[in-house]
Amino acid sequence: MATTDKYDRQLRLWGAGGQRKLMNSHILLVNADAVGTETLKNLVLPGVGKFTILDDKTLSPQDASVNFFLPAKKIGNFRAIVARDVLCEMNPDVEGFSLISNIEAEVEKGMFPEFGPRKKSLHHCEWFNH
């Protein structure tokens, strides 16, 4: 019995409660590589509430050759933004954010002395939400 609710089939799997939990979730993905974007796709399609991609790398030819979500024509752009755009296209109900940041570099700069409270200056952290 077909219904017009696009989430109908998965509701039969995890119920209204499960769907509500999914829709109220905000997922963080660190590293927009192939396995990461595929995983996020599996959350975006059923209607996760929000996601954020944390990645400061730009799209390389190697990335584009293994990842459907990072098209070759976008080589040179930030991976986090490209992946965010493509994923959001797959489900307009989902809100996506990108965070251009490099945690490792933050560690080296001493921003996380003992992984305690960090004093983050704004210019290290640029983010986009179109």
Place this chain on the structure above:
Amino acid sequence: MVQSLSFLLFCIDSSFIEKFAVVIVTNPSLANMHLISSLCWDACVPLVVVKSYGFLGECRLQLREHDMMETKPDPEYLYLRMNAPFASLQQFCDSIDFSKQTPEEFAHTPFIAILRHEAAVWAAQHEGKPPQSRAEMKEFKAHLKTVGTPDEFYEDGTKKQSYLRDNYKEAQLNAGHFFESVKCPLSLVELFATDRLMRIDDTTSSTSKIDDFKVLLIALREYIEGPGEGIHWPLSGVVPDMTATSDMFMALQHLYKQKADEDRSAFKNILTSVLLRLKRASDSIPDEAIVTFCRNILNLRYLSSECSIRDRHQTPKADFARSFLNEETYWDDPTQVPY
């Protein structure tokens, strides 16, 4: 715009990771993984670390505390209190006269009633005891098959090929469950034995996100010790599909639902007193959560990693890992497998 500003503030605040339901890290560098592992552990946020290399992959969970109510096992075991019936169930089963049944009634008696009847018959023939061994259980099930395959005849008196009626087949399948000793299930025993679940300190850190689950468990334990007389928990009230007349099935569904509602009501009273004792509002746990909890008592689970991935890397279980390299102990003697 307002949203964007608040998200920007997340970055400045060291607890930005607390906003996330799950953090997924893919193919991180070691330093990266250690950092995220610590952040997620401190914030009590579930972490999934995924590594892939061609066709090889690894997926690792770091869960400081994770409660589950709806684990949705398939198939789900529905506990029916067949051998410890409540009043209305007893009445229902007693009202069926097995000696005066039409063939139609015979083939549509619910298996619960069949089992209660046949168990009584067996007990009468075995000094009041249930089947004591695998052999006796086999005998009991064979008896069900005999009873459930009634003789049928053609008009001229020759015997027809008969078959085992579906409801008696269902009785056979559920006979094992019927004779299981009625006691607190292992899953609950394990939960109750987990110290950090059953204690709520006044100084509970704000990172504990499972307070509701803990309170419900405390109330459940009190229910079992109190109204449950040590062996019963609130009934889920769900009845499996079975071969029966519509009227009988609906009557069974009704009486099970009724009992479940009564149990849940008693549970709710206990829960309220527990909440007040913990100085929480008596309605701070929504009805929906209580209904879900009572419906899933046999499905409750709790997962907790021993330590963060970073800590595990810094204090590895070297002996445990090394033991797998010892082929003799691992392969030849199964009792030595160290898990």
